[in-house]
Amino acid sequence: MLELTLASVIRELHTKLSEALAWQAAGDDRPDRGAFIRPEWGLDDPSLGTAALAAGCGYFHLAAALRPQLPLPPADPAGLLQRGIDAMQYMLRYQRESGLIDLRSCNFDSGPDTAFVVELLCPLLAMGRQLKSPDAGWTQFSQLLEQFVRKAARGLTNAGFHTPNHRWVMASAMAQAGKLFADLPVKVAIQSYLAEGIDIDPEGFYIERSPAAYDGVCNMSLLRLAEEWGFSAGRDAVRSNLNLNLRLLHADGTIETGLSHRFDAGQRVVPVKLAPAYLELGIADNSPPFIRAAQMLWERRAETSLETLCWLSRALLACGEPPASSADLPDDFSIHYPVNGLWRIRRGLLSASVFRGGVNLLSLRHGQAEMTGLQIAQSYFGVGQFIAETSEPAEGQVVLRHGGRASPRRPGYDLPLGQHVGHDRWEHVAKYRRYRIIPPCASSLEVKEAPGGLDLHYRTTDGLDRVPVQIALDFAPGGTWEADGCIFRPQAGQVIFLRHGVGRMRYGADVIEVSPGAGAHRTWEMRDARQAPASVRVLLTLLSPADFAFSLRARRGPTYGE
Template sequence: MNDKHVDAAFTAAVQAALTGQVKAILNEGDGGGHLQHRRLAERILALVAYGRHGRLLDHAARLAARLRELQGPGGLFTGGDNVDSPPDSAFSVNDLADALRLLRRDPPGAAEHGLADLLDDILTAVAPALARGGVHTPNHRWEISAALARLHRLAPDRALAERVGQWLAEGVDIDDDGLYSERSANYAAYVSNPSLLAIAEVFDRPDLVDAVERNLDATLDLLLPDGSVETVLSRRQDQRQPLPLAPYLLSLRRIALLRGRGDLAWAAGLALSQGVVSPARAATELILDPGIARELPEPVPPRRSRQRVFGAAGLLVDHRPATTTVVFGGSDYPRHRRIRSGLANSPTFLRLFAGAAVLGDVRLSRVFFGLGPFRADRLLVERDQGGTTATLTESVSASYYQPMTHQNRDARGHYGLVDDGRFSSAMDFGLRRRDEVTLTTAVHVAITDTGAELTVDLAGPAVDWSLELAFRPGGRMTGAMALDEHAWQLDPGEPAVYRVGDDSITVTVPAMSMAASHSVPGYEPGEEYRFLGGTDAVSGERLYVAGRVPGRLRLRLAAAHHSG
């Protein structure tokens, strides 16, 4: 390839990152004896990618010998909390297969190094287990399939190809909005996108490239002003923290080049500016496919004013010149009535970005039978000439149970241990009449050019509620009464201002038609967390508005962002 057409900034960044990774590997003590198999495989790939000769290969061979010791009788690697795990082993196989592929290339002699034979033995032993193994989660199918594809490329095997075909026959779990079923930026960036691209390359499946492109389209609209990808909608662990764009780097570059996408080229530049998070993988891609280093199309930043509704996920993202507003009403909790890995549980329903001033989490707590904070079970978006309004609703109930009827009584007092939805008791709840107490909440978010206006309607018994507005640290709160070092309470009618440098967000409650709260405001995570001594509370500088059901709250958020 002509050096004139090489993206020098990309190649230099990858080389620098790989050099740093290799130095760190060589400085580690105990020869990798403390590492689990995935970390060992990653290091082997880094060493092979950096230099396929001399002491680096010797060091990689020592790590591979340790890895071989972690291989069980069935070929799968041991270690971690997932026992005898085909998908966990697949992560290591993807790295090891590419390391062996590198060794079989240049320079002459590398393939004859003992490391090549050792990796071949390891991969030969694990292949049958991956070809028949099962999975836990949707993205595991693509990680295993990518590993099988790489093994098939090294040594074509009909059984491996057929197994990939079985997984692909289930269909790629991506919706019309470009979101995978787990709705996770983390797993899209690290697993699904790179795995589908690898499978597409080996088996010539352009439809898989199409799926990745759709996900990257969605990612552009989920991209926040701070360079992270919105995760509040996720059904995995990343729903609790932001994810930078950096892990998407290779997928963004590849699709930008394949499809001539200037907007993805722009995003790839942003991802690169955040650092190369997987140096070994990036360097390997460069060696095996030098075309990924070609100059990208002319970068085209996305329009600053744009709006996207992710209907199935219940998410609205509104980008404007001075602000970005996120409204979330797609929690899985109202349908499943439990906190679980694999469900979208976050009670955050609003975020507002105004430069350095960021309102990271808006949540509504209620003191209502320990049922926890408001989690909307639907999002309705209405647009008219006046703008966009998102409506979130939820209705929660608790029951009081009546005595057993004559035919269901047991003189011994022995009744079935039954889950009420909030707790369990030996009361055979299904056989009793119940009196229900219901709390209904509706939140209307009208998006404005400077922020948002909220209307919160609560109907039901007289209970306290607290609206929590958690700002990212680094600023100064004025105009509110301090509750502690990081918490304040807003006085209705008096504006509170959170300022970071020249940027600010002002919170005003023009009127509140309800009684004052009887308790000190705060966040209530609910009995599911309290019983375990846990919480899903957020940190930051927290501003509270408190009241008592029933009634209506109106609140205005006005942002001032000076782009300079």
């Protein structure tokens, strides 16, 4: 894998540009000439698709001009820049009278999507001012950038936003534009955003808790605000978030996303979008662990977007190339995050997370082996899914508690009113009905760290007897199941009952072992239990009252011979 250097980033940028340019509309008679045609839409993309194409062409040109000794892939910088000019001419034709653009899959006349574009383009204008004798192509390109940014920045001042991260993108875009062009009236709007305060908690989580997607967005925007607007609190917030994310990393460079409120929830990805911030702040802070994190994410990435490559190019051009770091990243710890209800454990290859507040209570990984989740449910009045409303952390353990009172009138039975109830009044009269109360299905799950894994103890603490219970352990597809003399390769959506003894899910040399089994019933898809069609599910089944201890162990060992 290539090292994290400007040369390696520009080479990959060129490769990505070549792929994107194949989708650039050509032909003088086309109204979308210069646009990136998004394949999944069959439409021109006036947002980041075309903007990232233009920015990529610009960064390739800047790298060639500012670093003339840099070994570049065979290419025509002037020809690439012309494609960037075509893209910006399209962006200007599409730009609305308001100065804003559209995200055509969702948002129209959109402030946030315009801000993402402005934020990406402004560093090109700033760096272009370093060119002592810009050629005619760059002069034309920068004039187009300026025209777009000026009109967009004015529109952003009263455009509004949707999500927490949008605020920092909006403020960052206006701050960069205002730094470039002092006559833009953006100061009041920026101050109104910054007055809200940064949405980072004492543990380093932003509101969206999105390490593989929107942490990277927040971090780059806040770093730009710190640099261009003197907003030093932004740099402090980024530092806190990056320190947290070091402890969310798994051994393979992917990151824990079990708490995310956004689309990256549950995804197993290398968060290369964090690399530009790790690199930039690592150089500024002289932090070998941050620099090593950036290098590791680059080395282990599976896919890097054109946008992220632009941000990496910007960081390396602006900050220089740091020497390769051999600093150790955190891989031997047990940390409770009580504000967010998370317990993180790393012991080398072993990586475990225990969660409060959701259906998924736990995840466990060891090398290639991955148990994506553990869920518990009772078949009980539609409110039997165990959700840990509280967690009680202690040294080496945590207790999750579910009160069983998610619905105000369940468990229980409604009683008749003794008067006529018309069709149109059925829901209205519900609040007036008396009802027969049934005890809630309260329960607890105790999780303790043990050598090589976890010991767990599930107990019901209230509710009726003889209620079906299941403990569902969900595994990533691709493993081999070994139990009680049988070995087979289960497929996604398959359900396995471990009725007794020991079961092992093996991925190559890595294995996660479950014991003991439990087989009080054989309900394949139990009512009230959330299904997992993308996983292989192993079930331990009980009846209430339940008092059941079991263990999870992870190791690397031989394929056969247990």
